[in-house]
Every structure is written in C-alpha cells, then in structure tokens.
Amino acid sequence: MSRSLSEYNNELKLKGFNVFQIEKDGNATKAYSRKDFYKICLTTGKSRIHYADRSFEAEGTILFFGNPNIPYSWETLSTKYVGYTILFSEDFLTAVKRSESLQKSPLFKVGGTPILEIKEDQRLFLNSIFQRMIAEQQSHYEYKDDLIRNYIDLILHESLKLKPSDNYNQDKNGAQRLTNVFLELLERQFPIESPDRPLQLRTAKDYASNLSVHVNYLNRTVKEVTSKTTSTHISERIINEAKAILKHTDWNISEIAFALGFEYPTYFNNFFKKHTGQSPSSVRMEKV
Template identity: 80%
Template structure:
C-alpha cells in the first residue's frame, strides 16, 4: 500500500493517477479539488453534493469532478467499489484544452456531473480503467500518451449518452447573465493562499467585471435563482471559510484577509451571522 506522500508525488510528477476504489478506499480523499479533474466509475449507494445541488445515486454511475467547483461525497453503502482517475489540465491537454473541458456538459458549472451507467457500459468502462492501471504500472515509454487516449475515450463514450439533454439551456438574457455570474463566482475559488485574497467580494465588484449595472445583475440573479447576488456570494464565502478552517492551519486573521475582510472581527461577525457559531468552533 502506497503512502499519502507517494500518491501526491506521483500526481505532481505525472499529472495523473488511476486506482481501484475497493483496494484504495481512502485514496479518494487524498487529492485536493484545487488541482485535479476527477472521473469516478462507482457501484453502490451514495450522496453527492456538487456546487448547490445534491444527487442520490444507487447502482453504477460515472461522476465528473471539476477542480473549479466544490463537491463532496457521502458513501451510503457498506460495500462500495469502482475506479477513479485524476488528471491535471496540463496532463490531458498540453495545448490548452482546459477551456473546452470547463465548457463540456460533463464538467461545466450547471452541467451534468453524474451519469447512470448500464451493466454493459460498466463492463466496457471497467476494462478501460483496468488498462489505465496496467499502463500506469508499466515501463512503456509512451504510457502517458496512451492513458491520455483512454481518458478521452471515457469522455467521448460519456458524451454519447447525451448529458446535455439533462441540463438547462439558457432561455433569455437574465438566465445567460446569471449563468455567467455563477461561473465567475466559482472561478474565484478555491482560495489557495492568504497572500492571494479574493478580488471580487461584492455584487458591485461582479457587476463591474461583467460590464453591467449592479441593479440589472441583482434583478436577473433574483429572477432566475430566487436568491440575491449577495446571498450567493455569502453562501460561497461561507463554504470556502469552512473548508479553510477544517483543512488548513491558517489563523483567523489570515482567513479573514484571504476572504476579503478588512478586519478579523468583520469575518467573525459575518461567519456567526450565517452559521450561528464562531469560526474557531470548527477547529475545536
């Protein structure tokens, strides 16, 4: 069994890793969403929280994780099996394919990150994952190219299932603007360093960036989502604050600055207002 540092080293050096979940169950938790796209082929009951949506799954599914979108996974089955492949943008596309990835119905914000898979499809996809594992362990000089082709094959087989039919197309100007706002909001995260704080923190900031009047942005977002622009921003900042509190050793002052608060007191008050508890309580 390889250690956490060995897994991370392999990812940093090669830009990918593939493994069988039933053998390396804890490995799915080793990788930060900040760096890697993820494709999981799994069989079992689970609940997936993806951006602002949740999916309850049973049977075999394909899941597509985008490093620019927050997600979490609750395994509900006592028995759970499958495969996971993780890859960086530069590994899959040295020639700037990443923009296409982010616009794909499989990875796009508002797209379809979960596909139900039949038994016949599962067997075929199993064989692809098994081939990737074999190549990863081989000495073949061009194994990275071959694995890249296998990943693209999975993506194309998934697109043939027409995931775009399951996702809402923009029907008017308000929906188009709201969609762009939500994408821009997600692109501000994750916050990777206290030295690189959020640049857009208010509805006015987003309106200026999108070259629209703030009233028009607010009206559009409220019409489409039922929530205000500020509410979406606050929800996302709280989500990021919780992740930073739970997964880093940054102090409260650093977290406050990183999330765009001038003083730690402002951050403490904001966090307690939205969660009912003080930030430090998450580290107790």
C-alpha cells in the same frame, strides 16, 4: 507503510494523473489536491452526491465528473462500494492540443451533467478502460502518458453519448448553497504560487460565468446570505493575498500586480491604497 497525504499529492502533481481501484470498504473519496485535479469516478453502490446547488441520489453504477474548481461532497450510503477513479490535471491532458477547456465541457461545468447512469454493458466496457489505464500506469512504456490521454478522451467521448441522470433535487436552501460554492471557489484561487500562474477569476462576472449562473443572480444571492456583495468578497480576498505576498516573497510590485490579475502596476497600487489606506511599498517596508 502508508504514504502521507503530502507524499501522495507530490507524486500526483509530478505525474499529472493517477488511476486506482476504489477499495471495497467504501473509500470512494481518496484525498487529493482538488485545486489542481479533475476526477472521473466509475462506481457501483448507493451514494448521495452534493454538487454546487444540487444533490444527487445514486444507486447502481454511475460515472461522476468532478471539476477541481467546483466544491462537492460525497456520502457513501452502502457497505459494498466498488469502482475506479482517475485524477488528472488539465495541464496533463492539454500537453497535446485540445479545442476547448475542460471547464467548458458539459461533463464538468456546474450547469452540466456531472453524473451519468451506467448500464451493465457500459459498465463492463468502462471497467476495461480503467483496468488498461492501471496496467499502463504501472508499465515502463515510453509513450504511456499519451496512451493514458487517449483513454481519458475515450471515456469523455463515450460519456457524451450517454443520458445524464435525472435523479437529483435542488437543495432546499439553494441561496446558502450557491453562496457556499462561490466562497469556496473564491478560496480555491489562492494562494498564488507563482507570478507565472496569475489569478484567473478576477471579477463577479468571472465567477458567475464559471458557476453557470447570471451575474445579477449571483450578486443578489451572495448579498442576501452574507450581507456583502460578491465584489466585496473578491476584493477582500485579493487584498489579503496581496499582503501575504508583499510580506513573504521578494516579488516586485509589477509581478504582484500581474499575479493578482491587474493589467498595470498603477491599477494595483490604486486598488490596494483604496482598500487599505496604504501603498503596497509601505506594507512591504513593514517586514524589514
């Protein structure tokens, strides 16, 4: 009996990683909670990958790096499609000290190199690493998590030595695509599940930095496509989230303010009242 998606995601969140072989039927896009997990995929076949405002045509063996905060889609174009995938959270990888966030890596950031073309000798070497990870995943070795981290690091270091793919083109409607990426990235910041995990991207500048574009370019593009500013979209989504938290949790106002990225509760109160005409406490009273 196959497991449900929720069971799969719960197991993945508990372990912090999952590595598996891609089925030959072309199922290269196994479902998972992309908000939490990075992806490294070694595949052989023909496909088209849309990543941020670029599209990549891939034929042969490639190594793909997926950032959970950046929307992408994958079209499998060939009937025979094989390879390996590992999903892992940044928390899993940073259980041991790292020098920088994965989102700053040239392999994972939007303006970086998410696709690498792989030669046959490189494919055989990378295959062996994935096979070892699968074997360790199924073992009872006490320190297998550390070993998996080392294997991931080895893939990352080997990948940084390789030449990125030049086989891509800018999307014909770059403005629409960048706007879609921004809106999906915005939506992926929610819901806020705990006051201990506050909102990370709070301003237009935060989003522009994450998307590796200048904030003025992002603002101009989003306004052109949606007739709303970047800051308006962000404020509206924060207000919607604030209302949901006020109505469906018992978090106090200070916790809500911190969770939504406000340094002080008074800043949150003023922001909320400016956009709704009500105080946060009055909205909370409505649920009683």
